[in-house]
Amino acid sequence: MAEYLAKNLPDWGLFNWLPESVLHALAYFVVALIHCILLIQVVAVGALVFIWLERKVAGRIQDRLGPTRVGGKFGWLQTLADGLKLITKEDLMPGAADEMLFKLAPYISFCASFAAYIALPFSDGWVALELNAGVFFILAVMGLEVFGVILAGYSSASKWSLFGGMREAAQVVSYEVPMGLCVVVPVLICGSMDLVQIGRMQQGWFTNWLIFHDPFTFITFWVYFTCALASVNRAPFDLAEAESELVAGFHTEYSGLRWSFFFMAEYGSMFAVSGLAAILFFGGWNGPVPITSILHMTHDVHPILGYLANFLGMLNFVFKCCLWVTFMIWIRWTLPRLRIDQVMKTCLKYCTPIAAVMFAGAVLWTYWLPGGLPWQRPFGNRYSVSGTGAAPTPSKVPSASDLTLAAGEEGGA
Amino acid sequence: MEDLHTVLPFLLGLAWLLPLASFTLIVLFGPRMGAHGVAASYLATGAIGSGFLLSVVALLAWGLSSPDRNAAMSQPAALEGHGEHADASGLDQQGLDHHGGGHHAVTPPRAYSGEWYTLGRFGKLKITIGYYIDALTIGMFAMVTLIATCIHFYAIGYMHDELHDVTDHEVTLSDGQHLRRPGRFHRFFQYMSLFCFSMLGLVIAGNIAMVFVFWELVGICSYFLIGFYIERKSASNAANKAFIVNRVGDFGMIIGLMALFASLGTFAFGDGVDDKGKPTAGIFSQVRAPANHYALQAPASMVRAAAAARVRAIVADHFQEDAEELDEAHLAAPAKPARKRPDFDKIQAASESEIAAEIADWREQGYGYWLLVIAGVGIFCGCVGKSAQFPLHVWLPDAMEGPTPVSALVHSATMVAAGVYLVGRFYPVFAPEVLLVIAYTGAITLLLAATIALTATDIKRVLAYSTVSQLGYMMLALGVGGWAAGMFHLITHAFFKSLLFLCSGSVIHACHTNEMPKMGGLLKKMPITGYTMLVGCLAIMGAGVPFLIGLSGYYSKDSIIAQAISFQQRNPAHGTVFFYAAAGGAAMTAFYMFRLWYMTFLGPPRDHHIHEHAHESPTIMYAPLIVLAVFAAVIGWPVFGVTDLLEQARPAGETGQGVLLASLAYPNEHDSHAPNIHMQATLYAFSTALGGFLLATVFYGVRWLNPNDVRQQFGAVYRFLLNKWYFDELYDAVFVRPARGLAKVIASFDRLGIDRLIDNLARWTRGLAGIDDLIDRYLVDGAVNLTAGWTYSLGRSLRSVQTGKLRQYVMLIVIGTVALTILINFASAK
Amino acid sequence: MNWHSFFFLLFAAISCGFAVMVVLSSNIVRMAFYLIVSLGATAGLFFLAGADFVAAMQLMIYVGGTLVLLVFGVMLTAQSPFVSMKTSGGDWILAFLLSGSLLAFLIPAAFSVSDWREGATPAVGSVDAPPPRNTADRLGLGLLGVRVDKLEDRPAMLRAGMAGYLLPFEIVSVHLLVVLVGAAYLARTKRRAG
């Protein structure tokens, strides 16, 4: 797309007065801008929808109606109204606060959860930046989110906030371990960390989804989901904002827009981890039935068809994400909150060992059943490393093109 | 039953190894077997009992298998050629033979020999675990296992004191207390098992080396068992005595063994095949070659070994000839190069052929015969030691220190009989002269022991001496050519003598004393023991209705005396001695046995205290008595065919003429079955026995005469006999004292000479060490300390640099880096 | 105008600037924050250098793990006396002298090699991005002992036994485990009786 613009901008003629290099730069800039806008509105709109959804679900679970008035029957404009209210609210700051950090903290966590979207493919190839270490990138930037919380906790010069921040820090750092282990399992099976490729490898019927690849991945998913809950500190792991003990945890002192940013960050990262789950375990944008490939909706038949297929894929993906987000909301209003030591125990005594065992199990499974189960397509890029320990034959020197080729072969069922 | 030669070794080998297994188990887990190791006895008894069953099966197998010719020479990998040859010789031998039933003498006995396992091969020497099974082996197996089983049962009852802690009243410690020690029940049975294993191994042994090994094993077992009450000085002394005396005999045996091996190059009895499948002749078939109609003659190798000087001479002049013709060749044609070195192959061939030609008339000149005699005498020495013959008989009476079951099994029935058995086994190898030696030894022993037994008062010693004299009987029988007679007596004697010992054991068990003068009138108290012992006495004295029927002793003793008579007819000079010895021995046997019985069971109780406490033994003890009594009574009856069984094992060939003593001629044993000889033998035996019996009755039974008067009258003789002919004193004076004196001298030399030297050496070494120590302390340590001191001062001076300020260290690091960079730059600039 | 250089300058400025600010600031918490930013920017530099796996690692382990730990520690010990501890001016001057001299040696050294001055990316006005390289796979293979970038460097004979970074990898993993255990031991709360 960027190349396309860069090629065609000059021809449009209204920027001819600019030097070529500037034009190229401009092209890239425009493309980047487009991507950012798209993603931001995904996050923002997502936040709006999910907050509304949460309130409705909470209401139903507690046998209430939830918001009903604003914006028609279902109160679907409720969140928007709240947002307007928040914007107009006065923005308070404690006197003893560390001003810079206090102001910075919300944006840090928002940026972190937003940056996760950069590498998150919404459909085949519909990704802002296709990183070949995408999985790790997403984990990494979402790990950064905790800084916002911690700094907020510290800088607002309040014991409650500090405790909240500390808990968050401890919790997130310790939960990154099992989460990383869980994420490694699909990566191991696919032999790639490129989310786009992982998605492509699960093309075809839903039996190709990694969660159904073998028992270990199945269990791994649930461990991953638990850890994800903890790392986005949703209930029952929301120790950082335990309103029963610490008034509101790390954002006790926050109000107005900054406060809302924290929430956007939270819902954004919920969506992000769900998306990661969808891609790693649920075939990403591939529906349970390969409609697009059955109908031959591919680029080489007609570009429009290709875009249509991608659009369908995106719908798939978003649907899956929403499913898991809803699931999180449901859990939040169902389970009681854990104590901090229980949280730690869950991480260190249960999640980590189980994840480790699953990892070993998956290794053995792929070792003994390289082709997967009979009805599955073989996964992964296998390099022909000759037994003498010598390097692969130069033709198989892994390069991105090479890999995509391999994935494509396996993908074309 | 064609494959007897696979069945028998299996059965007997199993019977042989079972006791070993039980021994091992008891050694490992003995004390933990049941309460105080009581289960050990069941294990041992079970092992030997099943051994008995196995050997009975073997016996039946043997009996049922018709003695056909193919089995006759059935060495493993049946050497057809050899076998047929044997047949041929056997057949024409029959043609020549004119004694009735003489074909026993010429057909080689059925024997199955082979090897189980080869222990090692050192050049020509090949040590194997092999078997040589013939009728004799099987008979011995049955006898030994049966008696051993009975005695095991008996011992379970007899040794029950050992189940708990024992207070040994015969051992007084320094503090005047009696010794208290834990019971050794399981150990007793462990020794018994080991003994059974060794004894059976000795019987089944297939080569003389193996015989020797098990010979020593039974020796050590008897050592252990005699010294079972090791705390008693007398017991340990007796054990040592038995062991040492046996060594004397074994020394002779080793000589004989080596003589045989050195000249014949094999240990094996029977023929076999070597690794290349070539048939190898065993000792027997070498000494009595089938080609030679199984007549005794010195084998070629023996002759050659004896005539080494002649052989050397022959080879020498062959070399001479070779050298001469070499010179001639050189003179004849100096031009063409003659061969430099003598042609060894030619020489060897020539000399071999000449020697082969010579061998025959060397044998005529008597070469090698001496070797044969030496071998025979040497092996007989071993037998003398083991079965307590005349010069070495002293250990057996003392061996009675052991528990009575041991005396019954080891020192009457089996082990001491092993000597006789070996003589019987080696019978083919013995030259007439050797047999004469054996006969004389037997005769002397017979009389000697019998006379001593007349006066002994210790019930077990009486039996011991009677054992010795009975063994003398057997030796005598063998010596006068009565192979079957000797073996027969060996078997019968085993039964009734073990019976007698067990009875005496139960008496001792009841009275807690060995002294007959303290007993008497026990027949009421312990009838079963009494009557079974009566059976034993009758059996040993050879009671029976002449020409009709009798107890087992009747048959065996008759055949011995008959053989003596037939020997006397051939050569009166020696014969008379042997005949009178046999007859007198028979009389004395009857006398002392009944003296024993009367003094023990009849008459008024001499010691009332003992008489009160006397009681019949428990069932487990008197049941074996009954069994043995039955066997002792009937085993001799022809229907059981013990003699026929033995006849099947009779060595082939005549004993023949003496060579060194030309006058010495041995009759065929079957001559003694001639009616006239047999009749007078029976009469003699019966009358002598009867005489002895009546005399004993007169003295001790009805007590018309008082033995004390006789004692007064022949005081000197009595004392002489009472002190056992002063043999112990004699040996003490002749061997022990001088040995001790020599030891003293050597010890003093040791102390004065060698110890001094060593002390001085030590002193010098110590001085040297002192100097070293100085060097060490001042030179080495000094240097080390100096270094340490320097290091220390350096450290002190550097201490102040360690300020413990982290940031200062960082600065220093940076400074160092910068300085290094500068230096490197300048260095590279140049 | 060249985005590559532009982003390099951007990230370089951020990382260096914040590194310097770490030095200059005296408030320990701020220092931690500046450090985070600086290291994040370094990760960006790694992306630019084409080592995106390393970059992701930097973000995940370093920024996400190590620095969180650090901040954690800061907060545990962040009491008013320790939040800002002044250092004597003499130390400052000395340190700056030394480090200045060090810098004065390092910078010329950086430019001393001519090959290093110019990058491989074509200069002004190129639109084609550098060829996408899958560093993750190559690193993985490298850790397993297959050096896809130096296939032909070694003779085949040596290639056979080539274990690459497998052993160091294992050693490091064990070392990590030991460190975790040891840290847990050191930092455990001492339960004093009474």
Add this chain to the structure above:
Amino acid sequence: MDLLSQSVGVSHFMVVGAIMFVSGVVCMATKRNALGVLMGIELVLNGANVNFVALSSEFLTKDTGGGIGLDGQLIALFVIVLAAAEAAVALAIVLNFYNNHATIDVDRADELKG
């Protein structure tokens, strides 16, 4: 605009690395707070890492051999991992020190001075 137009080379990265390194050194040398020293160490390590990565990159050198190849990145990985370990231990030590001495001033940790 020269820097913008000219393509970036290893040297530029190295300058960044050098600056980070030196500031890390200064940090170590001047901070009295133990955690400050720790941060200095992190900075130093990162300076080194920058150099490694730069040298292992294909884009930054003219010779297409790509400098030291993957070794740089691998070593950088190891450095990162070990830095994590080092941070964990150092933090534990600091906390212990804080528990025992109620301070984290490195200048006070000189009980073992000569």
